[in-house]
Amino acid sequence: MPIVFDQVSYSYDEKREKTRKRGIVARLRSGKRSGDQGEEPREQPAWGSTAQQEWALRNVSFTLGDGEFLGLCGHTGSGKSTLIQHMNGLLTPTEGRVIANGADLSDKKAAQRCRADIGVVFQYPEHQLFAETVLADVSFGPRNLGLSEEEATERSFEALRAVELDADAVADKSPFELSGGQQRRVALAGVIAMRPSVLVLDEPAAGLDPQARDEMLNLVARLHREGMAILMASHNMDDLARLSDRILVLNQGSVFMLGTPDEVFSRGDELRSIGLDAPFAQNVAEALRTRGVALDRELYDIEGLAAALAKRYRARCHGQAAEPQAQMRAADEGRSDGATHA
Ligand SMILES: Nc1ncnc2c1ncn2[C@@H]1O[C@H](COP(=O)(O)OP(=O)(O)OP(=O)(O)O)[C@@H](O)[C@H]1O
Ligand SMILES: [Mg+2]
CATH class of the missing domain: 1.20.5 (Single alpha-helices involved in coiled-coils or other helix-helix interfaces)
Known part of the structure; x- marks a missing residue:
């Protein structure tokens, strides 16, 4: 299903403000005043004054097409994880809309409906493993969909095989007996078991050793080849250049560039101006070109x-x-x- 971001802006300040107002209402209802029981009166938040508003996302527009691989990059704090949480309605825009399969995800029911089809794998997803066995963990989602025990188990085995784990060998093990890379694949299997058509990954290779990194990225590439649309945030430009159909570059919450890897990485100077870089081979090619080696201006x-x-x-x-x-x-x-x- 295509996912459309239409002029999406998001401010954590507004969320804090809503929470603060809810707190005030709750206190008024209970007859307490701010400052009672030693509570400090809170500072007035910055929200309301345009100059002071801090936008984690600002007027972000793009479409993730069916079967597309969209890479997402940006300096730390540029808004990647905030954008990712909008992909299945976990966060809803302060302004603008996110439309998935024609439905506005600000609508809670629409967001709930889309969650099986848009799988989100957060950063370090293995930290969220909780069940006693791998099978119990992976089948948690399918069981929540209301599937029978047998169907949920069947899907879980299928998902474990899809992430290239020996399903028979690991199903009854505790997830915590596995290596870090395997744990991360178990977490991914839990999302794949929902059979999504869109997979959203926040830095899926972060913190893995080189072999587990390669395995994880090859796995993501294979899922894409098999037809899944992918949105993947990464700091690694080489990975993004190799895997993406298009790349979205965020800078301070706004779209800085959106284009094919060729288009994006031919603008190395602009990327460097916002603290990013082109892939290694692209930099070498550029350095050679400036020394008179006639190389085509293509993505290497x-x-x-x-x-x-x-x-x-x-x-x-x-x-x-x-x-x-x-x-x-x-x-x-x-x-x-x-x-x-x-
Ligand atoms: N829960 C939160 N409450 C308040 N502000 C937040 C929260 N999460 C993120 N922010 C702020 O929103 C902005 C975007 O953060 P976000 O985590 O989306 O960036 P990122 O691109 O994912 O960074 P990184 O590369 O470090 O993962 C930053 O200014 C950050 O400090
Ligand atoms: Mg992040």
Whole structure:
């Protein structure tokens, strides 16, 4: 299902203000005044004065298309996790709308309906594992959907296989006996067991060792190839360049860039101006270009750059080998010309 962000702005201040007002109403109802029982009167929040408003998101518009892989990046505090929580209505916009499958997710019922279809995997999801066995954890969501024990178990085994765990071997184990990478895959299985068509991942590879990182990202790439739409937040530009159809760059809560990896990473200077960077191979290509190596302005990964440099090197070797031969030929021709003229 496509998910549309239409001029979405979000302020945590307003949320705090609502909570504060609810507190005041509750206190008035109970007959207590602020300051009773040693409670300090609270400072007036900044909300209400435009200049002081702090927007975690500001006028964010984009569409996550069916089956699309949208990468999300931005400096720390730029709003990635806040945006992610809007994807299935956990947070609702202060201004603007999020529309999923035609429904406005500010409507609680619409948000609840969409939650099976839009799976959100938060940062460090393994911290939320809670059940005694892997199977109990993964089948929690399907059982909540009202599925029978048998169906929930079947889906859970399918999800464990989908995240490339040996389902028979791990199902009855405690999740806490597993490695960090495996625990994270169990958490992902819990979301996949809902059979979502959209998967939203907040830094899925953060904190994993290199092998578990690769396994996790290969897994996400495979889920995408099999048809899931993916929105993935990451600080790693190489991963985003390799996996994304398009990349959304956030800066201080606003859309700074939205385009294909090619379009985004050809603007390395602008990315650096907001504390981000282009992928490693792209930076090397750019440095070589400024030193006179004629490389096309395309998006390189390490293999692509190595292949382009090897091609240039071969062409140069051929050129050098061809040059003396050409000179000799010219000299021969000169001699023969000379001989003729002589
Ligand atoms: N629960 C909260 N209450 C108040 N402000 C918050 C809350 N969560 C985030 N913020 C603020 O909202 C802004 C966006 O934060 P967010 O966590 O969405 O950024 P991020 O891009 O995910 O950062 P990171 O890369 O560090 O994960 C920041 O200014 C942050 O301090
Ligand atoms: Mg975050």
